[in-house]
Amino acid sequence: MNNPLVRTRTIGVFDSGVGGLSVLKAIRLGHPTVNFIYIADSGNAPYGGRPAEFIERRASQIADALVEGGAEIIVVACNTATAVAVEKLRSQLSIPVVAMEPAIKPAVGYTRTGVIGVLATERTLESMAVKRLCREYGQGVNVLLQPCPGLVEMVERGELSTEPTRAYLRNLINPLIAQGADTLVLGCTHYVFLEPEIRKIAGPGVEIVESSEAVARQVIRHLGSERAPALAKHTSQESFLTTGLPDHAEKIFSQLWGAPVEVRALETGNIRAHA
Known part of the structure; x- marks a missing residue:
C-alpha cells in the first residue's frame, strides 16, 4: 500500500510523435x-515542416490537456515545439515547463577537430534558438x-534498422564526417532511437550527444526533495495517449x-495517469 503521507508528482510529457519517449526514459531512470x-501528437507529426502558428496552437492545446489530466510539470520533449512555442507556453502556464535544446554547447566541448554536425x-535548424546557440x-x-527531412517519419513507422533507413542515414552522416566532424548532435528526440x-x-x-539526460536532470531539480526513499514503495501510474491511430501507436x-x-x-x- 502506498504511504498516504507521501505526495507523488505527475509529469506531463509531449512530442509531435513517439520521439519524446527517449526523454521519458531518461526521466524514468532518474526518478x-x-x-x-505522455501525449504523442502523431496525428499531426512531424512538426518540422509545419507553420509556426500551427505548432504554437497544438502545443497550447496539448499542454492544456496535460494540466487537465493533473500534470504539475510539463516537459516539451520536442526540439521543434520548443523552438517555436515554449516561450508562449511559459507565459500561459503557472506550472514549470521544461524544454529541449540541441546539445550544441556540450558538443563544442567534445570536439577535437573543431567541426560538429x-x-x-x-x-x-532555422529557429532563433539554434542561431543563438551557434552564436554563443x-x-x-x-x-x-x-x-533530415523524412527521418522522423521513419521512426514513427518503427523503421529503426531497415536498409532504407541505413542508406538514408549514410547520406546524411558521411558528408559531415568527410568535412571533419568528430561530434554529432542529435537535435530531434526521434533520432535518439536511431543512435x-x-x-x-x-x-x-x-562522439554523439543529445539532450535527454540534461532534460531529466532539470525535471529532477523541479521535483526536489520528493526524490525520497519513502517513494520506493510507490507504484507509479502512467498513461500513454496519441492523436494518431492507437493500434498502430501501441505497436x-x-x-x-x-x-x-x-x-x-x-x-x-481520459488523460489522467492510471495504473
Missing part, C-alpha cells in the same frame, strides 16, 4: 516513482547544420519503450 502522462528538422558557443567552431545505427555509420572516433510505443504498453486515443476525460 522511477513519479506518475506520468547537427542533425535536426528544418524548422529546428560556436565561436571558432565549424557547426554544420544538416536537415545505434548512427554510431555504426559514424564510427568509434565520433511502435511498445517497440521503443522496450515493454508492452497500452496506448489510448486522446479524448477529453
